[in-house]
Amino acid sequence: MTELQAKKGLVSIEDKLRWLSKELSFSRRNSDTMMLSLAYGRNTVKCDVFYGSDFFLETQDRLYDMIKKTPNPIETKNLLVRISQRRNMFNKEKQKREVILYKLLPYSTDAEFAVAIAKGNLDDTIFEFQSRFNFWIAHFESFYGDLTAFWNSMNAKESEKVIVINNQITKLIQTNTNLKTQTNGKETDS
Numbered sequence: 709m710t711e712l713q714a715k716k717g718l719v720s721i722e723d724k725l726r727w728l729s730k731e732l733s734f735s736r737r738n739s740d741t742m743m744l745s746l747a748y749g750r751n752t753v754k755c756d757v758f759y760g761s762d763f764f765l766e767t768q769d770r771l772y773d774m775i776k777k778t779p780n781p782i783e784t785k786n787l788l789v790r791i792s793q794r795r796n797m798f799n800k801e802k803q804k805r806e807v808i809l810y811k812l813l814p815y816s817t818d819a820e821f822a823v824a825i826a827k828g829n830l831d832d833t834i835f836e837f838q839s840r841f842n843f844w845i846a847h848f849e850s851f852y853g854d855l856t857a858f859w860n861s862m863n864a865k866e867s868e869k870v871i872v873i874n875n876q877i878t879k880l881i882q883t884n885t886n887l888k889t890q891t892n893g894k895e896t897d898s
Contacts, residue, residue, distance in 0.1 A: 729759040768794060775817065784816040805856045809845065811870050812877070814838045833881050847884075848877050 737757040744753040771791050778784045788810045796803035814834050815821040821838055824830045837844055845855060852858050855873075862869050
């Protein structure tokens with residue numbers, strides 16, 4: 709098979725999956741609406757079902773290769789989210805947590821982080837957050853509880869949630885850094 713034939717085959721498979729998704733969504737929506745209407749009354753029921761139109765036909769290796777070629781950090785984060793969705797397809801809680809972590813991570817890849825360091829575009833707090841990311845997430849969770857539960861408890865837009873959590877972590881870093889400098893040269897983690 710040539711590369712063009714392989715791409716056409718992939719498009720054909722995606723079209724068939726979209727058709728199947730549309731038919732399943734229609735059937736499920738009508739079935740659920742009918743059953744819920746019988747139980748709760750027609751005027752109190754609204755049902756919306758959509759089985760999706762985006763399918764994971766790429767392998768993880770292919771997605772990681774695509775990350776190396778991405779033109780910007782937005783595409784990189786999108787690919788990382790797709791990898792997380794693919795890897796945790798059957799564990800929705802882990803998938804959601806990883807997606808949140810990717811949104812909080814200041815730099816998506818080590819290469820982006822290295823470029824920021826080389827250009828000097830990095831303050832100490834962001835450097836500390838990126839270089840010890842897991843430590844600061846654990847530190848955040850020790851104060852505020854599970855990250856996913858904290859995220860879900862906020863009644864705000866996604867971008868506002870990211871800002872709130874990043875601000876809290878930044879405060880933790882700055883407080884911890886100030887405590888280190890006040891110990892007269894002794895470095896201890898508080």
